[in-house]
Amino acid sequence: MVDPDELTDPGPVTADTADWTWVLARRCPDCGFDPDEVGPPALAQAIRDAGQRYAAVLGRPDVRRRPAAGVWSPLEYCCHVRDVCDLMRGRLEQILAGAGRGTVSFADWDQDAAAVRGRYWRSDPAVVGAELAGASRAAAAAFERPAAGQWDWPGLRSDGFGFTARTLGGYLRHELTHHLWDVRG
Template sequence: MDRCDECLFVYSEVPGEALPELLRGLGARYATALGAAPDQRRRPAEGVWSPLEYTCHVRDVLRVQGERLALALRVDAPEFVPMGRDERAVTERYNEQEPASVLAELATAADDLAARFAVLGPAELARTGVYPWPQRQARTLLWLGQHTIHEGEHHLLDIRRATGAGPGPDRRP
């Protein structure tokens, strides 16, 4: 995946040096989006997550991507284990979590991942790991960072849709 036709995210438009700033910005953007949701726990339709569930998911994506990044810096071409997104939402009871805590944890995870990417040079960004989604494929750490930004951007769109706010302004990097 190098482009998302749904949210219009284009991976190649995000250079490695932009990753730290974009990651750090996710905390404030999610606080704004979740704060604007009239009912943070309401699922707008069957099979569609609530704004709070999307926020929990992005927090966990940031954490898992941090683990994957660390692994790929230690091991040549590791195989990344799927994060179990749907199972995690159930077992972690996403929709029962405290929104303020989730937002604080998301901001911390975003800042931690940003700091990890900030110290990487071209050689480290070119290292690879086998990513399980959308199909099993070797991906660079640059792509891992770009994909993490895509996850954040895409789920902000999902939150806007879940709250009836529509797609909102184009805020793609």
């Protein structure tokens, strides 16, 4: 085990300022995610499967190594995915709690600030593995809950982009797929 006090801060990563919502309308040329292949019946299992694949990534001996300056290490990506699972589960729970009576609003979330605040680079891979396993299981269970009509209930991100429970699930599935591609998982 690595002593966190002996780790050196690798510095900041290049901020991702892209608007990734386009993946809800067309195939991602990088990771191959296709929004037309995403549907509620398979979503929960896809989340569980991705969680297992990330566990294998966390077992790599080079899990802390950044592939290039300004790019997260596999460990940092796994921390991000853990947090995204929790975030999307929470947003889905907000939509369901709104009971379709109107559009719920999501609090802002800055992934880069979360990485700095959480000191992702300093995390223990075993701890992250347990947390990610729990977060992916909880997200999968949450995305099993909506009934047919609930998939179209709305939510609004702080930048004004509108989601439904269905597109929120698709967005999460892209995050899981794309970051596995990022870490060659």
